[in-house]
Amino acid sequence: MTAYLGVDIGATDIRAVVGNRAGEVAGRAQRATPDATGVAITEAVLDAVRAACTDAGVAPDAVVAAGVGSMGPLDADEGAVVDPPNVPGVKRIPLVDPLRTLLSTGRVTLHNDAVAGAIGERLFGDGGDDLVYLTLSTGIGAGAIVDGHVCEGWKGNAAEMGHVTVDPGGRACGCGCAGHWEAYCAGSAIPDYARDLYDGEDTSLALANADAEAVFEAAAAGDDFATRVIERVGRWNALGVATLVHAFAPRTIAVGGGVARNNPAQVLDPIRERLPDHVATGVPEIRAVDADGDAVVRGALASAITDE
Template identity: 40%
Template sequence: MTSQHPVLALDIGGTKLAVAMVDERGQTLGLLIEPTDKLRGPDAVIAHLFDMGRRSIELAGLGSPVAVGISCGGPLDAASGVLTGPLHLPGWIDIPIVDLARETFGVPAALENDATAAALAEHRFGAARGADTALYLTLSTGVGGGAVIAGRLHRGAAGNGGEFGHITVRPGGRLCGCGRNGCLEAYASGTNIADRAADLLTSNDRASTLRDLPVVRAEHVAAAAAAGDPLAADVWTETVEVLGQAITDLVNVFEPDVVVLGGGVTRSGAMLLEPVRDIVRRTAMPPAARAATVTLAALGDVVCVVGAGALGHDLSLRLDREGSSRV
């Protein structure tokens, strides 16, 4: 059945832009994924994003959207629709993205932190569907997070709640992009997995198959570790240890039904999931905390797009209710 109320969903990542029309069932139509090329600056990237939006509307063939939902990493001000200074987009200061989208597409628009939008998507359509309390962590260019508590999306006082990537896992450790030292993001993001491997390659002369690569990426580290490369294995072991420790702390605080892991790093599958699960089982406080399920996201690479779409649908429904109440 074709949706009669499609929403245009825009996801602004540090590496890629993803755009689609999203129906009420969370299905994506007219999906487009293209490089962000953030060095061009916000004006050029936003123009490209909106052009993708127009192309997606045409490809989906569902007519005009009823709303626009936008997901992006923070910091941001969801209430005012402004990107105040996303860490993955240097130079994007006080960008009124909601106003720009509203002017471009002629419909209401809403903004949400990308990991919060992903938590909404997984809770409504994915691996956390039906859970009373669910946590979501995305392990990608950075590490983000979102939470559904007692069935409701947690946003925090200023809309940036759930910054699980900035839990301190190594006091005084590696410098994080947020300016602090020892954050989870500085160890478990795809960017920092690769950077840690590169640091080891330059700081010692240990043998490693990674030395044969012109550029080392997180997926290379995972593959080399799986093949028995000792240097890569050291990096990967530390990655799963700090991630398991951080999730244990979150489980102890929130006592969730489920913890969902998404993002590009999770393409390593069981190699990431099983040791993290084992750490949580062994170290979370009993009794109920140990019952928390740790699992991989069900929506894959489109999770933030689906979340942005869900955000747009919620906005449209809210405006319809408010309009009806004034009649």
């Protein structure tokens, strides 16, 4: 088997897969993302890669090409992640050079995780040549393909849409700015946003330690306060997606990430309902993908296969 590697580096987990040119996965591994140092994250990535190669029955130096989809921001010129807001305190995560050394190949490509998701959706899905992959997860990110071209941008940071301003002067974002989409609708932000909105009304939520899933579950169970929070989240999501539409004119927006995957109706239906009120151009199809949580790692594998 001619072996290709895909790696997904998120704030919560690291995934690695080894597959063939057809994208058939022969080996995989997953590790928790350390919250200590950038070097610790690099070591966890290398450990996951070794384990995926072992699972596939190939040596790391048998891998001919690798694609990496990572949380950002990126410094693609240096092959590293810099100051990721969803892993506070981590300043730099070296990726490309350590992987080149381990794999003994120069064919290692680093993308924003959502850009990798878009590459995978084009190759393995039916997204076509004008699509956006949107991840609603611990953070929010997007990757765009326009007229068949992958949008990378300066240092690999095109379409960092989680940091578009939807509410000037609003909630503080983990990046240090205010009013960003991610500050309201990321999985890491929703419980804090709920606490900000709380005005003493009765609720079944234990707000002091509620996470995003608890807020969604309470809303699904009919809790009035939680329902109000999720309705607000839906408003912000619709504004963020409308910005995506006006920026990239996609025919399809493929939505993945844990927040969307675990709560598809509560997350996607409000976007579909509200989007026509905010869009002056064509309204794209909003499609749920990433049912198994592997959209980014499959996209990274697609990047390795296609040399994009």
